[in-house]
Amino acid sequence: MPAQIVDLARGAIVDAVLFDDVTVDHFIQTQREWRPMVVEPTRRMIKRGVAPELQPTHWHWNWENKSVQLGQFGLSFYGIEYAGQLQGLMKVDLAKYSARIANCKKWGGCLSTVDSRYCGSHA
Numbered sequence: 001m002p003a004q005i006v007d008l009a010r011g012a013i014v015d016a017v018l019f020d021d022v023t024v025d026h027f028i029q030t031q032r033e034w035r036p037m038v039v040e041p042t043r044r045m046i047k048r049g050v051a052p053e054l055q056p057t058h059w060h061w062n063w064e065n066k067s068v069q070l071g072q073f074g075l076s077f078y079g080i081e082y083a084g085q086l087q088g089l090m091k092v093d094l095a096k097y098s099a100r101i102a103n104c105k106k107w108g109g110c111l112s113t114v115d116s117r118y119c120g121s122h123a
Helices: 024-033 035-047 063-069
Strands: 002-007 012-019 075-082 085-093
Touching: 002 075, 024 035, 024 063, 024 085, 063 075, 063 085
Parallel strands: none
Antiparallel strands: 002 012, 012 075, 075 085
């Protein structure tokens, strides 16, 4: 499904692909490529005393452990690709939480057709 995300390096909105056929391979790729870029900087933030609300919310997630949740009732997983590279994964719990985009006004409105608490990307 076509989507748009923000390429932070260029400061521009770019075309991306949103998909819902997330597999265990996507989880493994995320653990290998993205987790080190989130965990260590977050640990440094904690040591420096950065307020919890300024730290990444789900930095402790191990995506490989979430593989057992693929296909579970009430859970959906989405991925987003840009320039042939996985930019992020999202878990949506339809049974436990109402899903909505809280505030995406900074980027001229909501950029995705998927309801989420998150706005933007790793691009």
